[in-house]
Amino acid sequence: MTIAPRKQKILAAVIENYIACGEPIGSKSLMNEDLNVSSATIRNELADLTAKGFLVQPHTSAGRIPTEDGYRYYVDNIMEVKSPDERVKRYIQSRLRSCDDAPERILETAGKILSELLMTVAAATTPPGENARVHKLKFVQTGRYTSMLVLITSSGMVKSRLFRCDYAITPEMLNVFDRSLNEALAGRPLTSVNQPFAQTFAASFGELGLLMPDMLNAVMDACSEASGINIYTSGTTKLLYQNGLDLISARNILEFLGDSSESEKMLSNVPDGTNIYIGRENPSPLLRHSSLISARYNIEKQPAGTLAVIGSTQIDYKKAVSILEYTAETVSELISELVRKG
Amino acid sequence: MTIAPRKQKILAAVIENYIACGEPIGSKSLMNEDLNVSSATIRNELADLTAKGFLVQPHTSAGRIPTEDGYRYYVDNIMEVKSPDERVKRYIQSRLRSCDDAPERILETAGKILSELLMTVAAATTPPGENARVHKLKFVQTGRYTSMLVLITSSGMVKSRLFRCDYAITPEMLNVFDRSLNEALAGRPLTSVNQPFAQTFAASFGELGLLMPDMLNAVMDACSEASGINIYTSGTTKLLYQNGLDLISARNILEFLGDSSESEKMLSNVPDGTNIYIGRENPSPLLRHSSLISARYNIEKQPAGTLAVIGSTQIDYKKAVSILEYTAETVSELISELVRKG
DNA sequence: ATTAGCACTCTAAGTGTTCGAGTGCTAATC
DNA sequence: GATTAGCACTCGAACACTTAGAGTGCTAAT
Numbered sequence: 001m002t003i004a005p006r007k008q009k010i011l012a013a014v015i016e017n018y019i020a021c022g023e024p025i026g027s028k029s030l031m032n033e034d035l036n037v038s039s040a041t042i043r044n045e046l047a048d049l050t051a052k053g054f055l056v057q058p059h060t061s062a063g064r065i066p067t068e069d070g071y072r073y074y075v076d077n078i079m080e081v082k083s084p085d086e087r088v089k090r091y092i093q094s095r096l097r098s099c100d101d102a103p104e105r106i107l108e109t110a111g112k113i114l115s116e117l118l119m120t121v122a123a124a125t126t127p128p129g130e131n132a133r134v135h136k137l138k139f140v141q142t143g144r145y146t147s148m149l150v151l152i153t154s155s156g157m158v159k160s161r162l163f164r165c166d167y168a169i170t171p172e173m174l175n176v177f178d179r180s181l182n183e184a185l186a187g188r189p190l191t192s193v194n195q196p197f198a199q200t201f202a203a204s205f206g207e208l209g210l211l212m213p214d215m216l217n218a219v220m221d222a223c224s225e226a227s228g229i230n231i232y233t234s235g236t237t238k239l240l241y242q243n244g245l246d247l248i249s250a251r252n253i254l255e256f257l258g259d260s261s262e263s264e265k266m267l268s269n270v271p272d273g274t275n276i277y278i279g280r281e282n283p284s285p286l287l288r289h290s291s292l293i294s295a296r297y298n299i300e301k302q303p304a305g306t307l308a309v310i311g312s313t314q315i316d317y318k319k320a321v322s323i324l325e326y327t328a329e330t331v332s333e334l335i336s337e338l339v340r341k342g
Numbered sequence: 343m344t345i346a347p348r349k350q351k352i353l354a355a356v357i358e359n360y361i362a363c364g365e366p367i368g369s370k371s372l373m374n375e376d377l378n379v380s381s382a383t384i385r386n387e388l389a390d391l392t393a394k395g396f397l398v399q400p401h402t403s404a405g406r407i408p409t410e411d412g413y414r415y416y417v418d419n420i421m422e423v424k425s426p427d428e429r430v431k432r433y434i435q436s437r438l439r440s441c442d443d444a445p446e447r448i449l450e451t452a453g454k455i456l457s458e459l460l461m462t463v464a465a466a467t468t469p470p471g472e473n474a475r476v477h478k479l480k481f482v483q484t485g486r487y488t489s490m491l492v493l494i495t496s497s498g499m500v501k502s503r504l505f506r507c508d509y510a511i512t513p514e515m516l517n518v519f520d521r522s523l524n525e526a527l528a529g530r531p532l533t534s535v536n537q538p539f540a541q542t543f544a545a546s547f548g549e550l551g552l553l554m555p556d557m558l559n560a561v562m563d564a565c566s567e568a569s570g571i572n573i574y575t576s577g578t579t580k581l582l583y584q585n586g587l588d589l590i591s592a593r594n595i596l597e598f599l600g601d602s603s604e605s606e607k608m609l610s611n612v613p614d615g616t617n618i619y620i621g622r623e624n625p626s627p628l629l630r631h632s633s634l635i636s637a638r639y640n641i642e643k644q645p646a647g648t649l650a651v652i653g654s655t656q657i658d659y660k661k662a663v664s665i666l667e668y669t670a671e672t673v674s675e676l677i678s679e680l681v682r683k684g
Numbered sequence: 685a686t687t688a689g690c691a692c693t694c695t696a697a698g699t700g701t702t703c704g705a706g707t708g709c710t711a712a713t714c
Numbered sequence: 715g716a717t718t719a720g721c722a723c724t725c726g727a728a729c730a731c732t733t734a735g736a737g738t739g740c741t742a743a744t
Contacts, residue, residue, distance in 0.1 A: 028706080040708095040717075040719070041716085047707085057707085060707065060726085062705080062726080063705090063707095102504045140492045143494075150484070150492075152484050156485060160490070160502055162444045236578065237579070237596050239579075240582070240592055247582065254579050368736070368737055379687090380687050382688070383685085385739070386686090386739090401694055402737075403692095403736055404694080404738090405736085405738095
């Protein structure tokens with residue numbers, strides 16, 4: 001459906017004003033926009049937009065507020081997304097560059113930035129590590145009975161795990177573990193480091209194998225974490241500050257994020273590029289009264305993970321998309337650079 | 343001020359009912375308690391308790407609600423704290439024992455347990471590491487330009503840091519760093535590992551010292567984190583579910599926790615044992631309409647850190663104290679055990 | 685000291701009324 | 715044919731008013 005330019009302009013004005021102030025918008029307040037027509041004309045247009053289903057009146061003597069269809073039309077056909085301010089860009093760059101040591105940090109920081117700048121809940125998924133392999137393992141003794149395992153994957157992720165044994169650990173023992181595990185695991189897919197593997201591995205050492213379960217648990221644990229998707233959530237407390245978001249929706253958003261299976265599935269199945277789900281368009285029933293805006297980031301041109309913000313349907317779509325896209329772009333660059341450098 | 347037993351019983355009944363249902367409590371509903379007196383008698387007692395300032399009426403035809411003084415009297419003189427249910431104890435034990443690898447994990451988990459069981463925000467401070475010393479440092483190469491530093495303190499804390507250099511790292515180089523840093527630092531107070539030290543240290547290596555700044559930054563960073571107090575906060579989202587807590591207080595609690603200098607100062611200056619701050623008794627103005635309940639935990643009988651929950655003044659003090667004390671006790675035992683084992 | 689009884693107070697909830705914001709429609713105008 | 719001024723209309727917010735009921739304090743009797 002295509003709509004006359006002036007009508008689009010009016011629709012955009014209603015939506016942008018409504019997003020800004022949260023009150024229904026009447027014909028008179030729209031005369032401030034540079035439309036140069038009388039309020040009666042505007043009313044005619046508003047009536048038409050209402051008939052088309054883009055606006056509704058809460059009651060006869062109120063102004064209009066956008067419907068979800070209205071937001072959808074706005075987002076698809078009217079909204080012009082601009083690149084963020086130079087100042088904002090610099091801020092995003094500096095925040096993200098200050099944690100150039102690890103991809104996880106970058107993603108976590110990206111989530112924080114988004115939630116700060118957009119005053120919403122934000123989420124960032126790590127790239128799926130299912131195809132990654134073990135690159136290297138290393139043990140560091142941290143106490144008489146405790147050690148730290150450091151796992152480095154082929155994709156450059158670093159995971160560490162502390163573990164404790166029932167017996168006093170000796171450097172020699174750790175060396176044996178280190179050598180044999182690296183031999184056995186280097187190049188193996190993370191997903192293949194599972195219970196059966198651990199048993200076979202321990203068994204092949206006879207007596208010595210009895211000393212291994214704690215350590216092998218740590219290894220499996222680290223591999224399984226590195227092979228899955230992790231979600232960093234930021235700004236949940238922003239829900240207390242949002243307007244246009246009722247308590248129930250706020251709780252639903254929290255439950256969506258708290259249920260990692262649901263949010264993981266949803267966020268990792270989001271299409272490439274930028275995507276907006278408005279209210280009932282959301283796959284998850286928990287978000288049916290909220291909006292989710294997502295952007296994918298890439299590593300070396302390959303689709304990798306998702307950044308997303310969630311808020312009321314009355315969220316500032318233009319600003320959100322602009323900042324989200326720029327952040328995703330920057331994240332892509334920085335992580336790609338890390339991977340390239342190795 | 344001492345109060346007749348029956349009056350105490352009535353005060354307790356009002357408070358406990360009010361905490362449970364959030365509605366003002368009238369004389370009739372108190373007849374269900376086993377007082378065996380008429381509502382008129384209860385009214386006389388209520389009038390007296392109101393005159394003493396322990397109760398107020400929101401309006402003439404309403405029941406009574408407790409004042410902060412009322413809560414204070416209840417907490418000091420009436421409330422009998424019992425040890426938690428066996429089931430709850432077992433749950434706390436199992437959760438805390440499942441992370442027996444690191445003190446930090448135990449504290450983080452303790453916070454989570456508290457916020458889950460009490461449906462409030464919880465905080466846990468790490469022991470101040472100001473007197474701790476460097477025990478050992480270890481480097482693990484994670485990429486061509488990146489490495490991980492693992493710092494182990496004399497108090498058994500383990501901190502890791504990733505860092506990146508401009509030049510390709512060689513195992514030999516890491517070995518040199520490792521050896522010379524361990525030599526220079528082992529036994530040194532964490533707080534003495536600062537900028538001046540780093541400069542002197544790097545200078546003593548001449549040319550080679552130019553390669554060190556990134557690594558030394560990581561070392562200083564890790565030491566300064568380990569020497570300070572960290573606060574683990576859990577359950578901030580519970581604020582959305584609490585009743586008796588208005589939006590402003592909820593935000594204030596968040597701000598209190600967000601301002602680490604304030605919360606750090608407050609939480610680490612809390613007296614030994616269990617402590618309850620009700621409303622205006624709170625040192626921080628941000629908590630003047632909330633209650634904070636804290637319990638200290640010990641390491642090897644030495645005061646170490648604080649566990650705390652924060653909620654509306656209408657929080658279930660009895661349950662909170664009971665669970666908080668048991669958790670603090672268990673944390674003390676587990677961490678002491680870790681330290682003893684080394 | 686306790687209690688039954690009662691007058692009293694005050695809120696929550698419902699009703700009626702007014703005010704005004706915003707509308708849709710119509711007839712006049714460009 | 716599009717635009718606009720004008721006007722009647724609608725409906726909610728705000729306020730006043732009423733009523734019902736919960737809870738009280740007081741008094742006189744036990």
